[in-house]
Amino acid sequence: MEVISTDLAIVGGGTAGCMASYEAKKHGIASVIIEKARVRRSGCLAPGVNAIYSYLHNGERPEDYYEFVKFQGMGLARKDLALSLIKETPHAVEVLEDHGLPVLHERQGRFGMRIYGEHIKPILSDIALESAENIIERAYSFELAIDGDRVYGVYVFDLKNEDVFFVKAKAVLIATGGAGGLYRNYTVPWYPFANAGTGYALAIKAGAEIEGFEFRFIPPRIKDVNSPIGVTAVGFKAPLMNSDGEEFMKSGYQKFGGESAPIAIRALAPSKEYIDGRFPVYINTEEMTEDQREKLIKLYLNAWPMFYLFIHARGVDFAAKMLEVMPCEPYISGSHTVAGIWIDESRMTSIKNLLAAGDAAGGVPLKHVGGALAEGIIAARTASQIKDHSSLKPEERVPEFGDYRWRDAEERMQFVLDHYAGGISRYYIYNEQSARIALNEIESLMNLRLNGKAVRVLETYDRLAVARTMLEHMIERRETRMPPFQMRSDYPELSDSNYILVSRFDGDGFEFRRDYV
């Protein structure tokens, strides 16, 4: 087995990973990026992004940002992580601007910096190319190597020649993004299929602590095209409206903040309108001027170009309030909820020398792209302090393939989660009985050895591992804490408890502790 040695092994060449390679070089340590696809357009920034959120503008204090994310997380946010992250984002944006990113230096939303970000990923890729010692593409990280209480490398499956190699490192950074494709989707998803929760699965199997997996992310989106409504709703002050013409955020959700309620409530409210039959739900753009329309289209071309095709093919007329809103299927992602691998302020996980950053790491609701950039920087800085080196040699490892078709296992998983674990078809609600049925089914699927294209098989294994941990968390939280992200019919009353669940898989079962915030 080929062994590649480096200081920092970065699993995932996305937002956090590319930025980490930059900071690693700055601190004089070598890094190797292991990427499943191609760094130039991989991960959730493939289509671009039109703002860098989690950006601290002049005159604002880090504490203001913490208060903001705490509000968004309905009281649940890790202060240590929020405060350390927000200090780094302006620096990250400077680095991107130096490498050619058009930054508009104007505010978008509360903590956003407007950019023309269509090319943000090719630019991040340029940064990684000049920073990393080596970038290995079309390579799937499938297992961490653990020596006692510390990590010393990662086993990787080469998708090109279907061979296993080992990256030995003083530190390993998980920067794989979150997990999409768990639940059945009704249209093109919010989060890329590429993000299979690989980093979560690596951490879970190695026995690292996992935080907040009971909080799924369910984005309220423009129906069918699944594009963000934030830009339209917040940027252009367009209110949500039901089929009776009622602005229901104002009338029914005032105590949560009305139109600017936390993101969970902005997904809950339209769902309730659907359940009660007052659909379609619209985002009222009647007041939008021609200038604003053009600006809106350009914002979307920088972030979700399919929107441009959609408005033509569907004949969308903004003045006739034609844009409909509907929340889509749930995801697990540290970018928009506290779900992720547990980390401390230095971005170290509960396993020594194993770091996590970006959507893979938990603790901060609404971390966004800015938070991922910042955490990549912090993690690399921590890695530069690690001097010890394990003397262990890697063992022979190969992923297990079998004869059950991956596609059949994936379809069963998505169906079961949709029906029993609060998918769209159940309007996100679950209870102990239903979640246990799902857990039982997921565990049976995990016993199968899968067959098919290697990348698809490995992704399916990872999604199943993520789904099981998510269900364990969903069952363990016996209350409704953040509807619809976490909402139970057997404990319907809204709780204001102040903890996030933290789990650890010991190879057999799950143990839980509570992280009080």
Place this chain on the structure above:
Amino acid sequence: MIVFDYDLCIKCGKCEKICPCLAIEMNEFPELTYPEKCWHCCACIKECPANAIRLRLPPHIGDQRYEMLVRDEKNEMVFQIFFDGEKIDETRIKVRR
């Protein structure tokens, strides 16, 4: 869904390499082997040097006669909408300083 124009395709394989979801495979020509994994992100369309790939909406959400092409003109990206093969709209955005 993406559609390939094999008359224009130069078989360079860039679309297979760039797809973030590994949904495209090169055989004699590139094919969308895993259509259910296509994120509609347009990475392949932007990367294609022959402008041989276009985007259509998933059939259940809209009219299949409309297509989008994106041309990479170095510091600008040009987004074009076609109806029945004829260009009906175009928008340019700046992507590098």
